[in-house]
Amino acid sequence: MRAFARLIDDLGRARSRNRKLEILARYFASTPDPDRGWALAALTDGLPPRMPLRRLLADLMAERVDPLLYELSRDFVGDTAETVALLWPDDGRDCDQSPALGQVVDRLRGAGPREHAAILAGLLDAVAAPERYAFLKLVGGAPRVGVSARLTRQALADAFARDIREIEEVWHALAPPYGALFDWLGGSGARPETANLPVFRPLMLANPIDDEDFAALVPGEIAAEWKWDGIRVQIAATRGDARLYSRTGDDISAAFPEIRSAFAGAEVVLDGELLVVRDGAVAPFNALQQRLNRRTVAPRLLRDSPAHVRLYDLLLDGREDLRALPLSVRRERLVAWHSARRPPLSDLSPLVPFDSLDALRRIWSSTRAAGIEGLMLKRMASPYLAGRPKGHWWKWKRAAQTLDCVLMYAVRGSGKRASYYSDYTFGVWRPGEGEARELVPVGKAYSGFTDAELEALDAWVRAHTTERFGPVRRVAPGLVLEIAFDALYASSRHKSGLAMRFPRVHRIRWDKPAAEADSLETAQALSGDSVEPRPAAGQTGHPLS
């Protein structure tokens, strides 16, 4: 537990991504099995078994600490695990002997739900405050120490001098504590078998288009598609199983059981957009949002917000890997596969014909309808390359300007919002010292979300507060808000040099890593002339009609 507690501590303090990678890589290289495997599980997919930690802790603390003092402490510290770790009665010990991580996990896994409280208390009794904290983060699911599952896998790749894509391709064929993975990485075992397993293949991502890219486009060589306002997914199906992955390779199958069964029995890997489609029409993004991050789905939600996949690429057909083939060929194979198979809850993302760049601009100007975010432009000759290779795929967002910003501060509202943190200051990234980047505020918003979203935002703010001054909370940079605004203009009154006109929360990007939010440079580009012509008034018709 010591080494793990130290890992959690060090990660919590590391200031740069590189430092975090170093700390993780050192841990993976130097920690024995199975401890490092359990730590890896804790930092990525979460550690079994899950338990109702909040309730268990509330009960355990009620027996041990004055409730008012607990509440005041919890409020001050801003984090339940840390508060409990600090308040748990002990004799000021500095434990030299604490159980190994593997032992702790074994005890938890061997226990039934009725034993959880006693085991939790026993372990908290046995260790000192830093280990208590790490332990609670461990059993609490994702220990929010500013590392994503992907960063963790990157560190694993660094520790064993591999390409992260090699790890991502085997990742979903593995299970904690990942003995086979470490054997393979360490050179003492074979590569884990993935041939018959529905594993994730790293996605190919598009670059935002700029003037130069646009001018260089040759109409006959480019496939245009609508940019759908959903989330990017990969469907990986083998005869036995079908899974749904997010673009960072997280398995989100459990939240979308209907998609999983729609593709059951196929043997294919597909790239597409996950949407909620009601009566043939794409529902607003927040309908989809309600379906995200669930382990189970209520029947009512399944009925009211049915998921749908709009497919645009085919990576594997049967056992045949198509990724090296040009898009034009993959597209033909996709069309053929889909018309032969016709899986329910799916269709193809249509190609948008155009014969000149001017025509393309006109089409783009019409992309304001629900579900359409702009255009995707893909070179027909492009192979399917993992990552964000330059010069193959571009995204061209519609004119309603949006920026993906990171929530920085939240302020309590007034009136009926007095108990909510409802006013948000958000920022974008700019280069800081050395390799690091820092956030610089670009605006404030207090509208654009539903009451249910406000609840969720408020809870998020409280759980991620790093500092409080009066009604203001500073939060850890972990939540991306897609901010829509009418205009962005230069302003000397703001630190960023920019001010926003009528900013509102367009959507809450629970799915997007904060590191991938927009940069100040991107924001500045939006404030000046961009490649994007302003759409003419009244052009709001559905581009597909």
Added chain:
Amino acid sequence: MSMMPDQPGTWLHPTADGLYCGPGGFHIDPARPVERAVVTHGHSDHARPGHGAVLATPETVAIMKVRYGADAAGRFETLDYGVTTRIGDASVRLVPAGHILGSAQVVVEWRGVRAVVSGDYKRAPDPTCAPFEPVACDVFVTEATFALPVFRAVPAEREIGRLLRSLSDEPGRTHLVGVYGLGKCQRLIALLRHAGYDRTIHLHGALAPLCALYEELGVALGPLARVAPDGGRAGLPGEIVLAPPSALADRWSRRFTDPVTAFASGWMAIRGRARQRGVELPLVISDHADWTGLVRTALETGADEVWVTHGRDDALVHELGKHGVAARALALVGFDDEGD
């Protein structure tokens, strides 16, 4: 209690300028210039310039003169620990508070009622100052800087051990430690010396004058060197450099070799605080009483009234209430806990 003439609230009470003793005609740690002040210790939120007369321990007076100049008050009077003096109709005695060098509790008596104004204090041992002495009293006036049960003192030696371990683990990096200039700085140096660290300790220029004063007042600090004030690269890999907290994130810190940023403060017990300051190596070293210390001390004095001057009063008032002690918050202004 009825409105008796000797009820403490009537002869010792909070005013806009700070706590005021009517029969003695003096304020204790006033926030604004007053005619006559008794000062518990040299931190800037307790000791301010511009009073007509200041009574304090000789060390506190010396500290005030170094910080604010020899004419920072119309008149300085020193009072040694344990000696009773009269001011007006009240009697005044200063007793060690264990907070920083010269820090004192002010024991005020009037008509047989005794109040102790403890200023800032701690119960943990400190090689740079006299230890806290509990004084039985009717009214105990306490700080509440760390008055939440999440604050539990850890032995300072353990934290020094962590600093020295980091130094040997990362010998190529400067260890830049943020410390408040008065008290924490000298205590950290003394603790390092006690732990056997005898190398030169490097100081940001702003820390030098008070270190010199401590040495003059008999607190040995070992070999110290000032980091040159001009911008040249200082390097100093593997060395300990102490700096005021504000310098940690300042350009000034760029001159060192890939520094490990440490910060010695009671606030470092809370992860969010360390993270917010970008501290890589938080050292939980506090010059204030922890939760247990605050509660235990208030009970130990036997006071049936406890007044809380500054900090987290809500939790402390609640806890003392459970022990049958009438506690209340004075909500005095102007205290911002320079020392931690």
